[in-house]
Amino acid sequence: MSSSIGSSGSGMKLHNKILLGLIVGASLGVLANQTLGGKHPFVEGVNHYVAGPVGQVFLRMLFMIVIPLVFASISLGVAGLGDIRRVGRVGGKALGYFFVSTAMAAMVGLLLVQIFRPGSRIDPVVRAELIQTYANDATSKVEAAATSTFGIETLVNVVTRNPIKSAVDLDLLGVIFFALMVGAALTLIAPEKSRPLIDVLQGIEAIVIKIVEIAMRLAPYGVTGLIFGVTSRFGFYLLKPLAFYVLVVVLSLFLHVAINISAIIRFIVGMSPMLFFARIRSALITAFSTSSSSATLPTAIATAEQNLGIPSTIAGFVLPLGATMCMNGTALFEGITVIFLCQVFGLELSLGQMIIVMFMSVITAIGAAGVPGGSIPLLVGILTMFGVPGEGIALILGVDRILDMARTTVNVVGDLSATAFIARSEGVWDASMVPAEEGLDSGPRKGA
Ligand code: ASP
Numbered sequence: 001m002s003s004s005i006g007s008s009g010s011g012m013k014l015h016n017k018i019l020l021g022l023i024v025g026a027s028l029g030v031l032a033n034q035t036l037g038g039k040h041p042f043v044e045g046v047n048h049y050v051a052g053p054v055g056q057v058f059l060r061m062l063f064m065i066v067i068p069l070v071f072a073s074i075s076l077g078v079a080g081l082g083d084i085r086r087v088g089r090v091g092g093k094a095l096g097y098f099f100v101s102t103a104m105a106a107m108v109g110l111l112l113v114q115i116f117r118p119g120s121r122i123d124p125v126v127r128a129e130l131i132q133t134y135a136n137d138a139t140s141k142v143e144a145a146a147t148s149t150f151g152i153e154t155l156v157n158v159v160t161r162n163p164i165k166s167a168v169d170l171d172l173l174g175v176i177f178f179a180l181m182v183g184a185a186l187t188l189i190a191p192e193k194s195r196p197l198i199d200v201l202q203g204i205e206a207i208v209i210k211i212v213e214i215a216m217r218l219a220p221y222g223v224t225g226l227i228f229g230v231t232s233r234f235g236f237y238l239l240k241p242l243a244f245y246v247l248v249v250v251l252s253l254f255l256h257v258a259i260n261i262s263a264i265i266r267f268i269v270g271m272s273p274m275l276f277f278a279r280i281r282s283a284l285i286t287a288f289s290t291s292s293s294s295a296t297l298p299t300a301i302a303t304a305e306q307n308l309g310i311p312s313t314i315a316g317f318v319l320p321l322g323a324t325m326c327m328n329g330t331a332l333f334e335g336i337t338v339i340f341l342c343q344v345f346g347l348e349l350s351l352g353q354m355i356i357v358m359f360m361s362v363i364t365a366i367g368a369a370g371v372p373g374g375s376i377p378l379l380v381g382i383l384t385m386f387g388v389p390g391e392g393i394a395l396i397l398g399v400d401r402i403l404d405m406a407r408t409t410v411n412v413v414g415d416l417s418a419t420a421f422i423a424r425s426e427g428v429w430d431a432s433m434v435p436a437e438e439g440l441d442s443g444p445r446k447g448a
Contacts, residue, residue, distance in 0.1 A: 015291075015372075015401035017220035022398025025051075025224035026239065029231025038233040047232060051225040058222020059380075059390045061215035065208045066381040067167045071179045072205040073367040077325065078183025079198055090422060094318050097418045098326035099362065101264070105256045105410070106361045109332035110339060110354060112252045118244030119343025126237040127346050172381050173356075176363060209369055216373055219397065226394030238344075238395060245340045246399050252332055253410045261328075261417050269420045271431035279307040279438065280416050287412040291404040293323040293370030296412050304419050306439025314423045322415030323370045329410030330375045331365035333403055338382050341392040349386070360385070370411070372404055 012020075032043045122130075158173045160166040166174030186194045230238055262273035269276075277284070283303040287296045297319060304315035338357050342349055349357065364378040380393055396403075423429035 014216060014219070018223055018398060018401060021220035021222075021224040022227055025227035026231050026398070029228040029233075030235055032228075032232040033235040038235070043232050047229050051228040051232075053225075055222050055225035055229060055394060058215065058218045058226070059393070061211065061218060062377050062380050062393075063170075063384075063390065065211050065215075066170065066172075066377050067175055068204050069208045069212075069377055070172060070175055070364070070367055070381065071167075071182075072201045072208065073369070074176055074179035074363075075183035075186065076198065076201050076205060077366065078180055079186040079194070079201075082187035090314070090317065090426065091321075093422050093425065094321055094418060095325075097421055098322065098366070098414075101260070101414050101418065102326065102328050102331045102362045102365055103358065104260045105328035105332040105414070106335045106358045106365075108256045108260065109249070109252045109335040109361075110358055112248050112255070113336040113339045113343075114354075116244065116248050117343055118241050118248050119340040119345075121241045121244055122344055123237050126234050127344070130234065130238075131345060170381060170384050172360065172364075172385055176367075205369075209371065209374075212369075212371075212373065212377060223394060223397050227398060230394060241340075241344060242395060242399065245336070245396065246403065248340075249333055249336050249403050250406055252336060253329055253406050256328060256332060257410060257413055261413055264417055264421060269417070269424050269431065271420070271434070275434065276308075276417075276420070277413075279303070279434065280413070282307070283412050283416060284409050287409045288405045291372040291401070291408045292374075293327070293408055293411050293415070295371075296408070297323045297370075300412055300415060302439075304416060307435070308416075308420060308429075309433045309435050310419055310423045310429050314426065314428060315419050318419045318422055319415055322418050325366050326414050326418055327365040327368055327370075327375070327407075327411045328414035329407030330368055331361040332410070333407045334361040334365060334375060334379050334382065337379060337396055338386060338388070341383060341388045341395070342386055344395070345388055345392065347387060353386070357382070357386070370408075372408075373400065376400065 032038075032040075032046075036043050158177050160171065160174030160178055163174065163178040165171075166178065182197075186198060265271050265273045265276045280300075280303050283296055283300040286299040287293065290296060300319050300323070301312075301315050304310045304319060305312050335357055338361070339349065339354070360382050364382060365375065368375040368378055376393070376397070380390060383392055384390065420429075424431075
């Protein structure tokens with residue numbers, strides 16, 4: 001799979017351009033707000049004719065692909081399980097570990113974002129204006145979200161009556177359910193019948209990833225426009241919660257690794273977590289520098305086999321699955337981002353809705369492509385589910401690259417811990433088999 005979403009092809013790296021876009025847009029916006037005021041006709045004109053449209057085109061490029069992406073990646077993921085079922089126990093264990101560790105990660109994120117509430121650090125007056133500004137998108141949904149409760153009908157409604165309508169309404173749960181059904185049915189029919197659809201779905205998935213890449217090339221301009229729109233109206237007030245948000249994501253990622261994964265490595269795998277992390281550092285450095293689990297796969301396999309001594313039958317099976325399906329860091333990031341933006345827009349979620357956020361974060365993290373920014377289109381989809389205006393994503397996109405580097409590293413920690421766990425539980429490896437000498441140096445290797 002291509003990892004070129006991270007590079008713009010010409011000169012400056014894409015993520016640097018996006019960061020520059022954020023800085024330029026935010027500085028110009030704050031300047032306009034401080035000197036002319038957010039309601040000055042010139043500022044309104046720039047927002048109406050330039051910044052707004054540029055930002056909207058970028059956002060629409062992302063919205064456009066949410067449904068095909070969710071549908072293709074989830075149905076293909078389930079269709080692939082046909083093979084796993086044949087592999088049996090190891091496949092089942094891998095899926096179980098992926099799911100449990102990802103849910104644990106999402107829980108850490110949700111807990112911390114609830115404790116620190118970075119999005120609530122926004123001035124109530126600014127919040128009221130923010131909701132007013134994005135009234136078309138927000139208010140009706142704000143009210144709908146406030147009144148909706150979690151009950152038996154929430155579960156029944158997951159079983160969509162009409163998948164096309166679910167797609168039109170961006171009802172992600174309905175689309176996911178339909179995709180799960182299609183994927184399951186694909187594994188149950190004869191291969192000559194399932195093959196054509198699988199080929200089409202693979203084609204759709206490849207096309208959608210290409211469109212994400214094209215959309216991300218527009219990101220520097222889109223982000224400039226969107227952030228100018230926000231800061232010219234609201235000045236500095238939004239930047240403080242954003243800084244807290246970044247800290248909460250990074251702290252949660254750290255705690256998930258330091259507590260959850262370390263406990264698994266020490267008590268279940270039976271290895272010193274410090275030794276484990278030291279031995280897998282080449283994979284971690286590669287993940288951090290590429291922001292892509294897929295690009296890190298070759299290094300991760302080499303690390304598992306040469307530095308941990310895990311048999312290639314396990315590493316070669318679990319790691320490729322993990323690179324696309326096991327995304328601890330991504331689920332944690334998605335959960336925090338959804339709650340943060342709900343806080344910014346003054347949406348209080350009930351416990352049931354929080355559970356849905358967690359569930360959606362875990363499921364969409366499984367569906368996200370292991371490429372830079374792979375989870376962004378899915379995140380946009382979840383946000384609309386909870387009534388957060390699409391513009392909300394603009395607030396976090398400027399800082400996404402650094403968060404992507406951090407969450408991808410945690411995704412790869414999750415993949416490697418899964419491999420160690422499964423090798424150990426299959427009785428084919430234990431910590432005493434870790435070679436005394438490292439086979440791989442700690443330098444990043446070029447990925448696929
Ligand atoms: N960049 C991540 C990965 O490759 C996916 C994401 O969260 O955007 O693992």
